[in-house]
Amino acid sequence: MDATASVIFIIAAFSLGAIVIMKRDSLPPGLRRGLALVSIAFIAFAFFLIVYAFFTMGSA
Incomplete structure (x- = not known):
């Protein structure tokens, strides 16, 4: 998942x-x-993306 695109979308x-x-x-x-x-x-x-990012933070 591209974090930059997610952050731009959330903002x-x-x-x-x-x-x-x-x-x-x-x-x-x-x-x-x-x-x-x-x-x-x-x-x-955007809230879904934030929660998903927190759940997948430790993996990868």
């Missing part, structure tokens, strides 16, 4: 979530809902 996912939260008043309602769902999916996968 990007959390940044997208923060931007959606900070700019929620200026986004149109339809776009707001779609971006929120995509952000939740990305952040959930």
Whole structure:
């Protein structure tokens, strides 16, 4: 597993979530809902990557 790509994805996912939260008043309602769902999916996968990295830290 490439750690650099995982770290970049994790930072990007959390940044997208923060931007959606900070700019929620200026986004149109339809776009707001779609971006929120995509952000939740990305952040959930980022948490999975963090947990997976901790479980596989001792091996290899």
